Amino acid sequence: MKSAFREASVLRYAPGPVKFALFGAGRIGAVHAANMAVVQGAQLAYVVDVNRAAADALAARHGAKVGSREEALAAVDAVLIASATSTHVDLICAAAEAKRAIFCEKPIDLDLAKADRAIAAVKQAGVPFFVGFNRRFDPNFAAVKAAAEAGKVGAIETVTITSRDPAPPPIEYVKVSGGIFRDMMIHDFDMARWLLPEEPVSVFAAGSNLVSEEIAKAGDIDTACVVLETANGVLCQISNSRRAVYGYDQRIEVFGSKGMLRAENPLETTLGYANEQGVAAAKLPYFFLERYSEAYRRELAFFVKGVESGAVFAGAEDGRRALLLAEAALRSLASGKREKIT
Amino acid sequence: MKSAFREASVLRYAPGPVKFALFGAGRIGAVHAANMAVVQGAQLAYVVDVNRAAADALAARHGAKVGSREEALAAVDAVLIASATSTHVDLICAAAEAKRAIFCEKPIDLDLAKADRAIAAVKQAGVPFFVGFNRRFDPNFAAVKAAAEAGKVGAIETVTITSRDPAPPPIEYVKVSGGIFRDMMIHDFDMARWLLPEEPVSVFAAGSNLVSEEIAKAGDIDTACVVLETANGVLCQISNSRRAVYGYDQRIEVFGSKGMLRAENPLETTLGYANEQGVAAAKLPYFFLERYSEAYRRELAFFVKGVESGAVFAGAEDGRRALLLAEAALRSLASGKREKIT
Amino acid sequence: MKSAFREASVLRYAPGPVKFALFGAGRIGAVHAANMAVVQGAQLAYVVDVNRAAADALAARHGAKVGSREEALAAVDAVLIASATSTHVDLICAAAEAKRAIFCEKPIDLDLAKADRAIAAVKQAGVPFFVGFNRRFDPNFAAVKAAAEAGKVGAIETVTITSRDPAPPPIEYVKVSGGIFRDMMIHDFDMARWLLPEEPVSVFAAGSNLVSEEIAKAGDIDTACVVLETANGVLCQISNSRRAVYGYDQRIEVFGSKGMLRAENPLETTLGYANEQGVAAAKLPYFFLERYSEAYRRELAFFVKGVESGAVFAGAEDGRRALLLAEAALRSLASGKREKIT
Amino acid sequence: MKSAFREASVLRYAPGPVKFALFGAGRIGAVHAANMAVVQGAQLAYVVDVNRAAADALAARHGAKVGSREEALAAVDAVLIASATSTHVDLICAAAEAKRAIFCEKPIDLDLAKADRAIAAVKQAGVPFFVGFNRRFDPNFAAVKAAAEAGKVGAIETVTITSRDPAPPPIEYVKVSGGIFRDMMIHDFDMARWLLPEEPVSVFAAGSNLVSEEIAKAGDIDTACVVLETANGVLCQISNSRRAVYGYDQRIEVFGSKGMLRAENPLETTLGYANEQGVAAAKLPYFFLERYSEAYRRELAFFVKGVESGAVFAGAEDGRRALLLAEAALRSLASGKREKIT
Numbered sequence A, B, C, D: 001m002k003s004a005f006r007e008a009s010v011l012r013y014a015p016g017p018v019k020f021a022l023f024g025a026g027r028i029g030a031v032h033a034a035n036m037a038v039v040q041g042a043q044l045a046y047v048v049d050v051n052r053a054a055a056d057a058l059a060a061r062h063g064a065k066v067g068s069r070e071e072a073l074a075a076v077d078a079v080l081i082a083s084a085t086s087t088h089v090d091l092i093c094a095a096a097e098a099k100r101a102i103f104c105e106k107p108i109d110l111d112l113a114k115a116d117r118a119i120a121a122v123k124q125a126g127v128p129f130f131v132g133f134n135r136r137f138d139p140n141f142a143a144v145k146a147a148a149e150a151g152k153v154g155a156i157e158t159v160t161i162t163s164r165d166p167a168p169p170p171i172e173y174v175k176v177s178g179g180i181f182r183d184m185m186i187h188d189f190d191m192a193r194w195l196l197p198e199e200p201v202s203v204f205a206a207g208s209n210l211v212s213e214e215i216a217k218a219g220d221i222d223t224a225c226v227v228l229e230t231a232n233g234v235l236c237q238i239s240n241s242r243r244a245v246y247g248y249d250q251r252i253e254v255f256g257s258k259g260m261l262r263a264e265n266p267l268e269t270t271l272g273y274a275n276e277q278g279v280a281a282a283k284l285p286y287f288f289l290e291r292y293s294e295a296y297r298r299e300l301a302f303f304v305k306g307v308e309s310g311a312v313f314a315g316a317e318d319g320r321r322a323l324l325l326a327e328a329a330l331r332s333l334a335s336g337k338r339e340k341i342t
Helices: A027-038 A052-062 A069-075 A085-097 A112-125 A139-149 A171-176 A185-195 A213-217 A293-309 A316-335 B027-038 B052-062 B069-075 B085-097 B112-125 B139-149 B171-176 B185-195 B213-217 B293-309 B316-335 C027-038 C052-062 C069-075 C085-097 C112-125 C139-149 C171-176 C185-195 C213-217 C293-309 C316-335 D027-038 D052-062 D069-075 D085-097 D112-125 D139-149 D171-176 D185-195 D213-217 D293-309 D316-335
Strands: A018-023 A042-048 A078-081 A101-105 A129-132 A156-164 A200-208 A223-230 A235-241 A249-256 A259-263 A271-275 A278-281 B018-023 B042-048 B078-081 B101-105 B129-132 B156-164 B200-208 B223-230 B235-241 B249-256 B259-263 B271-275 B278-281 C018-023 C042-048 C078-081 C101-105 C129-132 C156-164 C200-208 C223-230 C235-241 C249-256 C259-263 C271-275 C278-281 D018-023 D042-048 D078-081 D101-105 D129-132 D156-164 D200-208 D223-230 D235-241 D249-256 D259-263 D271-275 D278-281
Touching (some): A018 A069, A042 A052, A078 A293, A085 A112, A101 A293, A139 A185, A139 A259, A156 A185, A156 B223, A235 B223, B018 B293, B027 B052, B027 D027, B042 B052, B042 B293, B078 B085, B085 B112, B129 B293, B129 B316, B139 B249, B156 B185, B185 B223, B185 B249, B185 B316, B200 B316, C027 C052, C078 C085, C112 C316, C129 C316, C139 C259, C139 C293, C171 C213, C185 C223, C185 C235, C200 D223, C223 D156, C223 D200, C235 D223, D018 D027, D027 D052, D042 D052, D042 D293, D069 D085, D078 D085, D085 D101, D129 D293, D139 D185, D139 D259, D185 D235
Parallel strands (some): B078 B101, B101 B129, C018 C078, C101 C129, C156 C235, D018 D042, D156 D235
Antiparallel strands (some): A156 A249, A249 A259, A259 C271, B156 B249, B200 B223, B259 D271, D156 D249, D200 D223, D249 D259
């Protein structure tokens, strides 16, 4: 499978820090703003948000300006789109027209046709483009990927992905989420595609309601096991649950002809405590902001480097393919059969 | 799922060590003989083997006698059957008739009808009977089971079993083995049944030939991923490979509403070595004799205790049920569908 | 031992972020500046450095101004002194006079009398004051400390501290460093005082030249083992080396009547790799900037919180006491005897 | 330091298993008897004990005979002396005269002059001789030793030994034990000598009464930290406590110019348990019979192999040197100074 992260457009930018306009001053926007303060070569120049107070506070904190979309686009090298999903396509098109490099939180859009329109605009403009699949930048997962690419396990034969949230989202969110495969396992489908040596061609899905009756009433499941197969018979198993009381359980394992690679869960500290009961260690990080904080920094650094060299066009196709896997998994759940990915 | 290990017959024996006749002086017979020397309450009295030299050597080593089947049965409290599978049913029937307690290596027989005949004889005689599912006595797996039964994970929701052999068996063995599901994953099916809160009702199997062309030519697979489901939706995923270059990879994980339990692979030593490359640890045990040495001791101690109290009748039904799972997995591999276990 | 971090002055500040003047735009200054961008309640307002280009670059990056000492002191709530040690006392006195809260990198001064003058000025002004003993804010060590204070090990009996640098500093630095006890083990002496239930009263030191002939020629040692004792017989052993090829080895262990607490070295990732050679893990962080990055953030957050409540006066006495331990260790190295700490 | 285990006498024995007479049918005798049943090439032939019932039981269990010292010596290849310490010298002399290979539990005798007499008799007879320093055969420690000898850490610079018993022995035992250095740390002194690249030349000892008032009243200490130094400045720190509530804490660490080796405590199982409180693991082995069970097997196998080749003369001098270290530690405890080892 050719890595999308290797594709490149050919723009070249002037030296100096990459000046960003940040669209969206909410929780994830604040994460990106803080990262711009620590990532070499990044600089937050503008904050744009309909919530003016939030924009003001974030801008003041980081020495940036607050302005309109137009003012911001006119004054920066790049945009980081962390606003509501429904605004992504318009912002991408506007930024592409203004010839700005684009970092967009995923998904581009829930509607593939609209997403296609945005991607077309980006391609026509030839600007650097990046959709943030943050897990690929987790240092632990990236170390597995790098070692696998370096041949440490030989031919990859079985990939195992465990992914469990600490607690279910609010039921109102679940109802509009598109279901566990589109909303939660989609991240694991992307990890699977990233780690497998070729695209999966079929999927089998088993699912249950073991966590929440509310989720069952909403027509969704909360527990799932999925098996993917590639054309050459490489296998991938994925396990999901909407609730792991011990924290955010995020593990991968790559097994092959020459060995096995794993990324285990990090723990909050390296504390060890021995008493009559045994030996105890610390807790897992609670959720994604804690677990993937370093990944957010690294994806920004990756984007900045890509912008500096003009060489980044990543993630547009990955989102589409992960969604196709989610849809095939849904069909399999209904049919009880292995379903082709089309 | 009611544990088969809790069933009991009602025989009572006189005090003193349990005197054993060992049938079979081969590799696994020698393991059992050595364990009889260290397990409290066990004593090797007779060794029976058509290979007289092997019998003599083993008997001499442990201060036991060598004799015929009849001599041995007349002089002991219990038999341990570690001879070729084809001899199991006859030996069981003879021992049952002689009212001896019976420890039989699995399987009872590859032919379920013949196995039934042996079990019927045992039941009629009312003697203690035990088929050795050694993994249930592995201290690591037993600790997971005990903690799960103590409610440590609450309601069990997903069980994950990883089971990889260090290297494929000789191709001549593969050809008569019944295939990976009956020969190798059957142990994992037993672990699944042991750990799941209720019997699985369906199975989905995916399999590939990634390790050995010879195995493919023999009509078998060498890599497999299986998903089991119970009536209430509890899930179990099993991963098998015929070759793990790093050793005998045997892990289980039980995930539930209140936590997660794992048994990781033991390592040969607790060595840690840090240098410029990172931190290195020791190797895994190479194969089952190393990994399950303690399990063999513990299953013998369990049997001896059961014989002393007259209270053991275990494993007869477990073997049958694991085989049913294997056969359903084979059907699923052919159909590409979730198959019912009948 | 009463924790210095519990003492408090009584100033109260107005709400809003704590505006900082940063003195020193070098490597550690840049760390603090970046942390001000991410620590809640902190804001970098001014950068002061004789190297105008460095000050300009850092200020531009974080939206701060560049100015003179006087301009800066007039416009901020707090100073962070990260300039050369020789400038610390003057800056502390000036900041105290201006009634600004003070965060000073350690040491205050190599000359205890000068340091005393600065502390006296701070006390007279009644301003919040903090000398950065960053290791106390390492999450791993802090977790050990918190658990020990919560009684997890009962009465503390033996403390073990391992502290090894990846590589010796330049020999020119060694020559003016004051020697391994004042320059390197002083951090461990502070950890010992922090973890022991009472002040140590004696020290025994053994030391060798095993790493570098240059260090020997400079009259210093590069390897040392020290034993501290308190009045009630609590023991502490410290091991130092100027060179650990595997990275920055920083561990503590607290043993007591009810158990044992450890903080092990973190590793760069949670990677595990199994092959024929064994199981391998990732590397240790290379040195203090990597290992203690989170500690630097946390000590700044602690200071900001202390400034907000007016309640921080920490580290002035700790520096002095650690130095007394270093000097007693030097005497012991010469005498071969346990030396009293005076 | 030349390894004592490399010395050899030149006797050659006939092929076949090494037949043992076991002197002493108590707890440790039973351990050795069971090991003779599983160690290749060993065979228990005779049990000798003044407690005839104990001898009968153990002999019956392993198919051995019971007899007098003379009967036993006449009929075997080797003796294993596991009787009371006061009987060791006589038994060694008798066995040497009978030209039998000798495995003696340590110590040879508490009186060095008597011990010397036994060793002289052994040397004159030229028989294989082995004093059981079981820790050297612990697989974990042996792995560290082997890696160190293979140059994995380069030049050894600092050795760290942690050794804590689960609970103090009965006070009546403490009173006659010779004190913590002769009774407990003597094992660690042997480990230190085994791991250090040359003999230690000085020792500093600090000790306290933190565990038991009874021990203090008996004139002994219960907590100690010791520092050893070799002529070339290699350092070794040893930490002892008579009570570790979490089990038998036995760790070593070897630090050198090219890396660091550790043997950590094994745990009873590989269980991992994650819940809201964190991640928990199993307990340590409780005490030496559990922790060193494999070491007892391996030291017997080593001896058997040595007897088969005629090439073993080990441990006689090691016991004496460890005792000299203990006595120098006692002097240091009194003087507060580094004391020479003479």
